[in-house]
Amino acid sequence: MNLDSRTELLNEFVETCRQAELSITPQRLAVYKALLRSDNHPSPDMIYKSVLPEFPTISFATVYKILETFDQNGIISKVTALHNKLRYDPIKEHHHHIICVKCKKIIDIKSDDLDKLPIPSEVKEDNELIDFTVHFNVICSECRKKD
Amino acid sequence: MNLDSRTELLNEFVETCRQAELSITPQRLAVYKALLRSDNHPSPDMIYKSVLPEFPTISFATVYKILETFDQNGIISKVTALHNKLRYDPIKEHHHHIICVKCKKIIDIKSDDLDKLPIPSEVKEDNELIDFTVHFNVICSECRKKD
DNA sequence: TTACCTGCAAAAGGTTTGCAGGCTA
């Protein structure tokens, strides 16, 4: 990432925090900078280690809380909502998933159109493609009712 | 699932086990039947609870081992390879992911074609769509070299 | 000044591992 776009993103971050009424603490800034620095979809412990040199007193719990806050406010996002539990699929036919980000319910969808989606050349360039699925992240009707 | 297709799948299961030189133990059969019974992409503990009435002595570790074995032999599959660690994405532009199922490396892909994929009507029917991403599950070149 | 935020520590939750004994093929 070049300097201009980093500065731009940092300004945007400050603006987003103001709008969301989030304090811009040194810890939050450090975590956000670590995220900008990263290029590999970091896990909380990677962020923690990356922040540690410039912030030796930060705690693991704080990193978790900050990341969750950022996610809640649309500043960053989880790569998958299904990170906290192993889920198995017995169906072998090619299909796709609707996933409720709140209750983690998973619904299958079959769609010929989706099955035929264009596979970008970079996918097969260096990798052995096993399969692909489209994940539709939603809030399901039950969870909407609860809010 | 109707009886015919259940019987068919069970026969297929037996055949797959033979080909993979897997013993067909009562425990494995019970777990497989529980998977067929399920319609909600069960987690290991859901499978465990589902098997328990007909198999009160089965252990949690066995369920995990059986599910892993089934996955390794293509009998079932994980809904996401990223279940064992939270991963964050700082990029807000719409994009998609190449995921190595071995080392869990994640690579971004941008593609206008993928962004425009047809969203099945059932997705928006009852749910509030937040976003969607295509997950390309691969074995990356580094991991292939290791094997 | 006040509500929000951090840091510590402990707990919780999910998954993996090692090993001894038992069962399938």
Add this chain to the structure above:
DNA sequence: TAGCCTGCAAACCTTTTGCAGGTAA
């Protein structure tokens, strides 16, 4: 019979929670 499979228990790893003190606005 031999090697694979199970069940138990403990360990491990990640994530969450409660609370007391500190800090941003």
